[in-house]
Amino acid sequence: MSTPNYSLYLVTDQSMCEARGRSVTEVVSLAVAGGVTCIQIREKDGNAREFLHQVLDVCAIVPDDVTVIVNDRIDVFLAARTLGASVDGVHIGQEDFPASVVRQLIGPAAIMGVSASTPEEITQAESDGADYIGIGVVHSTDTKLDAPSPLGVTGTSKAAHFASIPAVAIGGIKANDMSALRAGGLSGAAVVSAICLAEDPTAAAQELLQEWSRQ
Numbered sequence: 001m002s003t004p005n006y007s008l009y010l011v012t013d014q015s016m017c018e019a020r021g022r023s024v025t026e027v028v029s030l031a032v033a034g035g036v037t038c039i040q041i042r043e044k045d046g047n048a049r050e051f052l053h054q055v056l057d058v059c060a061i062v063p064d065d066v067t068v069i070v071n072d073r074i075d076v077f078l079a080a081r082t083l084g085a086s087v088d089g090v091h092i093g094q095e096d097f098p099a100s101v102v103r104q105l106i107g108p109a110a111i112m113g114v115s116a117s118t119p120e121e122i123t124q125a126e127s128d129g130a131d132y133i134g135i136g137v138v139h140s141t142d143t144k145l146d147a148p149s150p151l152g153v154t155g156t157s158k159a160a161h162f163a164s165i166p167a168v169a170i171g172g173i174k175a176n177d178m179s180a181l182r183a184g185g186l187s188g189a190a191v192v193s194a195i196c197l198a199e200d201p202t203a204a205a206q207e208l209l210q211e212w213s214r215q
């Protein structure tokens with residue numbers, strides 16, 4: 001596993017991909033061509049076996065220098081690893097299994113991302129062994145029904161400064177937020193609809209990355 005780069009972090013959504021007539025794997029492939037550096041497979045509806053196959057399919061087409069993370073499902077991560085997939089870690093939130101338990105289940109080398117937006121959550125995530133935190137939402141979003149209140153770019157950057165591990169922003173992020181998030185101390189920006197719903201996921205990823213790199 002190469003050192004993770006969270007700069008442009010795609011979180012997948014099968015129904016959005018299908019709304020554009022594509023599979024998750026097709027969108028991942030197009031987004032990787034546009035420069036996505038990290039991919040989280042997030043599937044709230046399918047069964048465990050479908051989710052496992054989605055993870056295996058994505059791992060099979062993603063280059064080694066792109067990090068692959070499984071949302072929520074520790075069992076799916078462990079099953080994919082057992083089958084030899086090059087899956088790198090998991091992302092869990094405040095209502096998922098406790099991070100300290102997840103760290104023991106996945107071992108010391110796997111990546112563990114934890115959603116944490118308050119100083120208390122960030123301190124706890126770090127002491128539980130998180131490798132990075134996800135902070136959100138930056139802007140309101142229709143993608144996550146139970147999303148918390150928006151922090152804005154300024155609030156997100158403030159929260160990121162509490163962290164001594166990399167912080168990834170999420171929620172309603174578009175290309176015009178990227179440069180301010182980077183300047184605000186974020187290590188990356190995670191997007192769902194900006195790529196999964198894009199007419200051209202490669203061009204969308206390229207634009208997001210270009211804005212991230214803008215001085």
Ligand SMILES: Cc1ncc(COP(=O)(O)OP(=O)(O)O)c(N)n1
Binds near residue numbers: 115168
């Ligand atoms: C990078 C990143 N940050 C935050 C989240 C949200 O995780 P969680 O709070 O567990 O919510 P669900 O995604 O499980 O609905 C994330 N997935 N990725």
Ligand SMILES: Cc1nc(C(=O)O)sc1CCOP(=O)(O)O
Binds near residue numbers: 136141142144
């Ligand atoms: C999966 C997820 N988690 C969030 C959080 O704040 O924890 S917001 C979110 C969805 C982000 O989707 P979009 O880029 O389409 O707004």
Ligand SMILES: [Mg+2]
Binds near residue numbers: 072091092093096
């Ligand atoms: Mg979760």
